[in-house]
Amino acid sequence: MADPAVSETVNRPLADPRKPHATFLLILPTLGILIAFLLFPYLNMIVMSFRTPSTSDVFAPGYTIGNYLEILFDEDFYYLEILLNTLLLGAMTTAICLLLGFPVAYHLARSRSRVTTLLYAFVLSPLLVGVVVRCYGWIIILANNEGLINATLRDLGLVETFLPLMYNMTGVTIGLVHIFLPFMILPLTGAIQSIDPALEEAARSLGASRLTSILRVVLPLSLPGIQAGTILVFVLTISSYVIPVLLGGFNVVIMPTLVVQQLLDAMLWPFGAALAFVLALAGTIVVWIYLLLTNRLMRGVAR
Amino acid sequence: MTRLAIEGLTKKFGDVVAVQTLDLAIDDHEFISLLGPSGCGKTTTLRCIAGFEQPSAGRITFDGTDIVDRLPEDRNIGMVFQNYALFPHMTVRENLGFGLEMRKTPAAERRSRIDRVLATVQLGGLGDRYPRQLSGGQQQRVALARAIVIEPAILLLDEPLANLDAKLREEMRFFIRTLQQEVGITTVYVTHDQGEAMVMSDRIVVMFDGAVHQIGAPTDIYDRPATRAVASFIGQSNFIAAEVRGRDGDGLYRLESGLGALTSRFSGSLEAGQKVELLLRPEAIELTGDGAGGNVNLVTAELRERYFLGNTLACRLKVADGSMLAAQAPPWLDLDVGQSIGCRFAPERTWLIPR
Numbered sequence: 001m002a003d004p005a006v007s008e009t010v011n012r013p014l015a016d017p018r019k020p021h022a023t024f025l026l027i028l029p030t031l032g033i034l035i036a037f038l039l040f041p042y043l044n045m046i047v048m049s050f051r052t053p054s055t056s057d058v059f060a061p062g063y064t065i066g067n068y069l070e071i072l073f074d075e076d077f078y079y080l081e082i083l084l085n086t087l088l089l090g091a092m093t094t095a096i097c098l099l100l101g102f103p104v105a106y107h108l109a110r111s112r113s114r115v116t117t118l119l120y121a122f123v124l125s126p127l128l129v130g131v132v133v134r135c136y137g138w139i140i141i142l143a144n145n146e147g148l149i150n151a152t153l154r155d156l157g158l159v160e161t162f163l164p165l166m167y168n169m170t171g172v173t174i175g176l177v178h179i180f181l182p183f184m185i186l187p188l189t190g191a192i193q194s195i196d197p198a199l200e201e202a203a204r205s206l207g208a209s210r211l212t213s214i215l216r217v218v219l220p221l222s223l224p225g226i227q228a229g230t231i232l233v234f235v236l237t238i239s240s241y242v243i244p245v246l247l248g249g250f251n252v253v254i255m256p257t258l259v260v261q262q263l264l265d266a267m268l269w270p271f272g273a274a275l276a277f278v279l280a281l282a283g284t285i286v287v288w289i290y291l292l293l294t295n296r297l298m299r300g301v302a303r
Numbered sequence: 304m305t306r307l308a309i310e311g312l313t314k315k316f317g318d319v320v321a322v323q324t325l326d327l328a329i330d331d332h333e334f335i336s337l338l339g340p341s342g343c344g345k346t347t348t349l350r351c352i353a354g355f356e357q358p359s360a361g362r363i364t365f366d367g368t369d370i371v372d373r374l375p376e377d378r379n380i381g382m383v384f385q386n387y388a389l390f391p392h393m394t395v396r397e398n399l400g401f402g403l404e405m406r407k408t409p410a411a412e413r414r415s416r417i418d419r420v421l422a423t424v425q426l427g428g429l430g431d432r433y434p435r436q437l438s439g440g441q442q443q444r445v446a447l448a449r450a451i452v453i454e455p456a457i458l459l460l461d462e463p464l465a466n467l468d469a470k471l472r473e474e475m476r477f478f479i480r481t482l483q484q485e486v487g488i489t490t491v492y493v494t495h496d497q498g499e500a501m502v503m504s505d506r507i508v509v510m511f512d513g514a515v516h517q518i519g520a521p522t523d524i525y526d527r528p529a530t531r532a533v534a535s536f537i538g539q540s541n542f543i544a545a546e547v548r549g550r551d552g553d554g555l556y557r558l559e560s561g562l563g564a565l566t567s568r569f570s571g572s573l574e575a576g577q578k579v580e581l582l583l584r585p586e587a588i589e590l591t592g593d594g595a596g597g598n599v600n601l602v603t604a605e606l607r608e609r610y611f612l613g614n615t616l617a618c619r620l621k622v623a624d625g626s627m628l629a630a631q632a633p634p635w636l637d638l639d640v641g642q643s644i645g646c647r648f649a650p651e652r653t654w655l656i657p658r
Contacts, residue, residue: 196386196388198384198385198386198388199388199390201353201355201375201382201384201388202382202384202388202389202390202449203390203401204354204355204374204375204376205353205375205376205380205381205382205450205459206376206401206402206405206449206453207376207379207402207405207406207453208376208401208405209374209376212405216401217390220392221391221392
């Protein structure tokens with residue numbers, strides 16, 4: 001371990017004490033873009049969500065909390081159920097990505113073979129092709145009647161009609177996992193790479209099997225990477241639109257598809273804005289609770 | 304406690320031979336150091352014993368049982384790593400408890416054994432700290448404690464003192480040696496630091512380029528080195544090229560060199576006319592000043608440089624054939640640079656290395 005005095009020196013930001021504003025000037029461009037294209041539209045959306053809906057115009061004069069009341073107190077809890085489904089889809093996709101991604105990330109982080117570069121390319125490949133193209137790829141594979149899987153199964157006589165692989169949550173989850181997996185693997189790989197391989201050897205010298213040493217040493221120490229990866233995938237999933245629409249069709253209704261429906265089909269801008277804000281808020285709360293819980297787990301890991 | 308035997312151990316990485324047919328038998332309770340410069344194969348040998356590298360050929364046995372095909376976790380070894388490799392997310396007690404937990408030791412016994420070992424390494428009050436809250440020396444002792452609390456068959460140490468500052472390193476040498484004696488555990492210690500190896504070891508294995516040059520007690524290695532590489536790696540040395548003239552009684556050889564006729568002790572057998580190098584340690588050179596006291600191995604030299612080191616004077620002498628000799632003199636000796644002095648070295652304090 002480094003001497004605390006030394007690490008303090010190393011960690012000090014590169015600021016020139018004579019020009020205290022130099023750092024600020026450097027972040028100014030990014031800050032400007034964020035204010036203009038994120039903060040401002042967000043505020044605009046929040047304001048919109050409190051406007052009175054209108055059938056003939058974008059919105060009617062006056063303000064109301066009616067949009068939110070309708071979302072929260074609908075008789076069948078229709079909107080809340082969709083919100084819950086959206087969050088569950090996010091949790092499910094995130095969990096599958098973590099299960100599939102951890103072994104790959106571990107291998108990427110630990111392998112010294114030249115094949116690793118190729119594996120990196122495979123891992124990143126979903127990001128290299130447009131999301132629509134990839135979804136059509138999955139449609140060819142998953143489609144109900146003439147899809148690759150179902151056609152093969154039918155030809156083999158294993159199924160009589162078809163397996164419902166598409167136009168339901170299964171298809172959407174498959175697509176989401178495929179496309180968001182890199183966002184899990186990359187932070188995980190970074191986290192595992194920063195764990196000294198000697199720790200695993202130490203565990204094994206003490207009698208732990210390879211699996212035990214990964215579960216007891218690597219897994220807890222990679223929690224920062226797991227935290228980053230899971231939050232990324234969760235947030236991306238609950239706000240994804242194209243994949244659920246293409247692979248879920250009209251059968252899968254989640255918050256983003258509902259929002260677009262309200263905005264574009266029903267032209268109910270204030271209500272759509274309220275739905276979008278509820279989704280954003282719910283997502284934020286979930287992530288916040290998750291951060292609190294995982295930070296508690298990571299208390300020993302922080303260096 | 305365990306006898307460790309290594310027979311014909313060879314390890315290749317591709318075409319590179321890291322260790323070449325190493326044979327070594329380590330006795331129960333013995334403390335062995337593998338000493339050599341980096342890349343000499345000492346760490347590879349240790350990792351083969353630990354099971355982290357698979358030997359290309361050869362056998363490794365613990366008490367006669369071949370363990371080459373056993374996984375590291377099934378070898379019952381205790382290992383201390385260069386950077387300690389303490390689990391950062393576990394407290395000191397949890398670090399120590401890990402190996403016991405893997406051995407399914409009951410919780411009560413686990414507690415008492417951890418307490419006992421923590422006391423042994425003088426870390427009694429620090430059991431609930433995390434490794435990052437400890438100093439380097441304390442972390443080092445936790446690593447030692449973690450390795451011995453499981454009462455392993457063999458203790459393996461991979462340059463455990465390399466990351467400590469000089470003063471602490473000095474202290475830890477004695478600490479580790481005393482601990483090893485107390486616990487009575489067969490120990491293999493890897494280091495490139497000759498001082499560490501000398502202080503701690505019963506025997507030292509000196510390695511260069513994957514090959515063992517000499518195995519022996521610290522005094523053997525220092526006073527009777529087998530090769531020039533061993534002699535120059537350990538301690539300071541002067542080499543004087545010479546040719547054997549004949550045998551002169553009990554283990555003494557007469558030589559002819561650029562400095563004239565010399566006599567040296569040597570236990571091996573040499574032919575007349577054979578080319579050798581005479582190893583002369585700086586502290587074996589006696590600066591007589593006036594040249595009195597016998598004329599065996601007496602040469603005149605010119606003092607070219609002298610440095611005061613507190614407990615000794617380091618001198619550089621120019622001798623008859625123009626070469627330089629390093630010598631040590633008592634610090635109270637009043638010597639002037641440029642002065643001509645006689646220097647004498649007893650034949651019993653020199654050694655020969657065949658060329």
